[in-house]
Amino acid sequence: TSEVLRQAQKMEAVGQLTGGIAHDFNNMLSVIIGSLDLLGRRLPDGEARLRRYAENAMEGARRAATLTHRLLAFSRQQPLNPQAVDLNKLVSGMSELMRRTLSGNIRLETVLGGGLWSCSVDANQLENVIVNLAVNARDAMPDGGRLTIETQNAHLDDRYAAADIGIVPGQYVLVAVTDTGTGMSPEVMAKAFDPFFTTKEIGKGTGLGLSQVYGFVKQSEGHVKIYSEPGRGTSVKIYLPRLVGEHDVTDQIAAALPELTD
Numbered sequence: 186t187s188e189v190l191r192q193a194q195k196m197e198a199v200g201q202l203t204g205g206i207a208h209d210f211n212n213m214l215s216v217i218i219g220s221l222d223l224l225g226r227r228l229p230d231g232e233a234r235l236r237r238y239a240e241n242a243m244e245g246a247r248r249a250a251t252l253t254h255r256l257l258a259f260s261r262q263q264p265l266n267p268q269a270v271d272l273n274k275l276v277s278g279m280s281e282l283m284r285r286t287l288s289g290n291i292r293l294e295t296v297l298g299g300g301l302w303s304c305s306v307d308a309n310q311l312e313n314v315i316v317n318l319a320v321n322a323r324d325a326m327p328d329g330g331r332l333t334i335e336t337q338n339a340h341l342d343d344r345y346a347a348a349d350i351g352i353v354p355g356q357y358v359l360v361a362v363t364d365t366g367t368g369m370s371p372e373v374m375a376k377a378f379d380p381f382f383t384t385k386e387i388g389k390g391t392g393l394g395l396s397q398v399y400g401f402v403k404q405s406e407g408h409v410k411i412y413s414e415p416g417r418g419t420s421v422k423i424y425l426p427r428l429v430g431e432h433d434v435t436d437q438i439a440a441a442l443p444e445l446t447d
């Protein structure tokens with residue numbers, strides 16, 4: 186658990202720092218983007234080249250704004266808004282978004298578990314997390330491959346907890362994102378969750394994707410684990426606590442089933 190603590194402290198320190206910087210940059214970028222927009226509109230029709238300069242500047246400013254938004258999301262300026270989530274529905278609803286995220290040479294496979302429990306999480310943030318994992322998977326498969334998204338009910342028992350740091354035994358809903366890409370060396374895997382750790386070239390990676398995933402999962406009182414083998418691929422498994430109570434739709438359906446089959 187000292188490893189979990191160390192990671193949490195690091196996340197908090199970096200989060201506060203980046204949050205402050207990102208906030209100020211965001212304000213400056215709003216001024217730049219607003220002014221460029223005005224400039225573009227006021228340019229006379231004949232000025233094609235000037236218009237292109239303005240568009241290039243705008244494009245750069247927009248990319249910078251995307252980065253500051255990611256930094257702000259990472260530093261957790263916005264609180265989580267947990268609700269009862271049907272993970273199968275959430276994953277099915279993402280197929281269009283996935284198609285746009287992945288390149289044509291990557292085959293997407295979804296394996297949805299039957300009788301899946303609900304979980305209590307922020308649905309938007311969970312979508313972001315799955316997109317982050319899909320982007321990483323895509324980047325790890327430049328020559329194409331297969332991306333699998335799998336959901337499943339999972340019991341983590343004491344034995345599992347004993348073998349793994351920070352695991353709380355109990356019932357979870359598992360979502361696993363698996364690729365057939367490059368995989369990670371043990372050195373990369375050890376640092377993968379660290380904020381700003383990236384092996385990607387400048388402009389392509391921020392090193393915030395997995396630390397965002399880690400932050401979300403910890404705030405949701407879940408667990409995340411990476412399995413990876415160089416040359417074979419990577420699987421990121423996220424365990425989210427099962428939602429129990431009157432809002433658990435799948436339980437209600439299961440309870441009603443014997444009557445239906447009678």
Ligand code: ADP
Pocket residue numbers: 321322325364366367368369373377378382383384385389390391392393394395396418419
């Ligand atoms: P980024 O994607 O911006 O580099 P991340 O925090 O998402 O930041 O990932 C950190 C690093 O972990 C990546 O640069 C890459 O080296 C490694 N990594 C993450 N996901 C995968 C994956 N699916 N396959 C191989 N390596 C990965």
